[in-house]
Amino acid sequence: MKILGSAAGGAFPQWNCACANCRAVRTGTFQGKPRSQTQVAITQDGRSWFLLGASPDLRAQIEATPELHPREGLRQSPITGVVLANADLDHVLGLLLLRELQPLRIHATSSVRRILLEDNSMFGMLQRIPNQTAWTDFEPGSQFNLCNAQGEASGLRCRAWSLSEHYPAYVTVDRQAQLAPGEASLGFIIDSNIGDSSSTSRLAYMPAVPQLEDALVQQLEACDVLLFDGTFWSDDELIRVQGSGQTALQMGHIPVENILDKLAGVRRPRKIFLHINNTNPMLNEASLQYRQVREAGWEIAEDGWQFNL
Numbered sequence: 001m002k003i004l005g006s007a008a009g010g011a012f013p014q015w016n017c018a019c020a021n022c023r024a025v026r027t028g029t030f031q032g033k034p035r036s037q038t039q040v041a042i043t044q045d046g047r048s049w050f051l052l053g054a055s056p057d058l059r060a061q062i063e064a065t066p067e068l069h070p071r072e073g074l075r076q077s078p079i080t081g082v083v084l085a086n087a088d089l090d091h092v093l094g095l096l097l098l099r100e101l102q103p104l105r106i107h108a109t110s111s112v113r114r115i116l117l118e119d120n121s122m123f124g125m126l127q128r129i130p131n132q133t134a135w136t137d138f139e140p141g142s143q144f145n146l147c148n149a150q151g152e153a154s155g156l157r158c159r160a161w162s163l164s165e166h167y168p169a170y171v172t173v174d175r176q177a178q179l180a181p182g183e184a185s186l187g188f189i190i191d192s193n194i195g196d197s198s199s200t201s202r203l204a205y206m207p208a209v210p211q212l213e214d215a216l217v218q219q220l221e222a223c224d225v226l227l228f229d230g231t232f233w234s235d236d237e238l239i240r241v242q243g244s245g246q247t248a249l250q251m252g253h254i255p256v257e258n259i260l261d262k263l264a265g266v267r268r269p270r271k272i273f274l275h276i277n278n279t280n281p282m283l284n285e286a287s288l289q290y291r292q293v294r295e296a297g298w299e300i301a302e303d304g305w306q307f308n309l
């Protein structure tokens, strides 16, 4: 598994942002790392890779990752499939960068597929020839095999957990009325076999978590690794930086300072924050918030991190 990008939408630094963090990165005085927009890639066999979402930074992220470079023939890619958690631009724009007639399987809810293919004609570039992209619908709550472009099961098994009923702002009211609310935004729990053995390891990928219900916390306790929503430190973070705007919870993100409390009892998994907004003070390794996160047993993802599950 590789973390190709770990920032929230806009990345870090963000092009139009002059917050304390972004300014310090630009002047070279920041104690911490810049980050590209959240992107994770997973594999069972080390040869075929699946992307969790497709970030706007995907081209540079692929080039920075030798495992994802073409290996055989003139046109080839180890990337064989994508799993979509939602229809947010930060999560799907990278699909348009994968349009060079390379066969690809895309797992999505039928609602997310309809938004992209029926309402956004640019995504037709992924459907120019037969078998260019194979879209496969999944249902929230069900477990499904991640399959390659040819339809063969990879050995990775994914369960989608419905997290939010909030569709992106660009989806019209009329369209939203036709969609299943539970298909708007999902988290994934992914099982893979360890080596040749029959034992499995379990990864949770949840970059946008608006609330922490008991049933979800129970699921997280059974995982080996959590990649979890680290967007904002506090609920009023953006309002404090910008003087106006929405709270973290209104934007569908439970603040990190609340997560530390609510998941303090979850001890089994390795706990990693990703999808970190550029305004989040925990990005600064000299900050109190950074120390507080680390002392609570959490890690803060960086671009390029790799580990075996």
Ligand SMILES: [Zn+2]
Binding pocket: 013, 014, 017, 018, 019, 020, 021, 022, 023, 278, 279
């Ligand atoms: Zn900033």
